Amino acid sequence: MTGYGTMGFAAGVLLALNGGVAMPALWGGLTSATFVSGPLQFLLVDWVKAGTAYLDVAVLVVCMNVRYSLYGLSLLDRYRVAPWPARLYMIGTITDETYALQVECPYPIGRDGTWYCLLLAIFDHAYWIVGVVAGALAGTALPFEAKGIDFAMTALFLVILTDQCRERQNRVPALIGAVSAVAACLVFGASKMFIPAMALIVATFLFTRRWLDVGSEGRADE
């Protein structure tokens, strides 16, 4: 959970050094508080810099965050018993890590389970906001002109990818994602690759389901 704090800090530093927005701490705080989600916060800065049209932004957000609606499916029963203010808040805080911790919730569905999930959501969200704002402030205060600092975004994705690939069952899906992205990039160019890449990824997953679908509890080879 504290991993979110350090990751957020790195995100904030990057936001500040990217220079795409005038007040990175404010922007970072706002995007974090309003449930925008990590990777998107970086990409958003690039898009805003390029003045991307609203419709394109909306389509890209759907591509990037559609996985959260799939996460929600596994949490339906858990969230259904929560009082509505808690439920509305928890829906907004669904992210990769919060979801991963909540589906493994040690308490049965009910009062204790709801408290566990709610506190988890609040702490993850708070850690992230504090991390991003602190990182943005630290980044703004850095004295040197920093050529090459943009590699931090690449490094961040590499770190997340490395963590994902620690689990054997994630390796082939990651490979499919990478190959699809390279193909889409070669055909359509880097700035227009997201939508065709996502289409290719989902299509490949549908075709390879009989080999890749190992069920939620089973791992392919353990």
Added chain:
Amino acid sequence: MNEKNLYLLSVLVLVSTVSYLLRALPFLLFGTGKKPAPVIGYIGRVLTPAVIAMLTVYCFAGYVKSGCLGTSLHGLAEMVAAAVTVALHLWRRNPLLSIACGTAVYMLLVR
């Protein structure tokens, strides 16, 4: 409020609204007792590593686009920095350390 800030604010409202609606979608679609098709659960499981891998490729595509292969290092700076980041992360599992060292190596190499 000037035009740029208005644009930023509109994008922010747009992105958070779309993000929230996406997260709320299953709760709106599947009321009590209804279960979604298993294929959706499967896509949900495999999509995250794929999306992260896609974003990583996007980052490297940016370096190629900005001409890293034409420099004296021929893209070696990116490769070495990426290798350092991944190796450190496999070893120490500390995100901040991996990101900081990988970025520092890159900054030294492109100097």
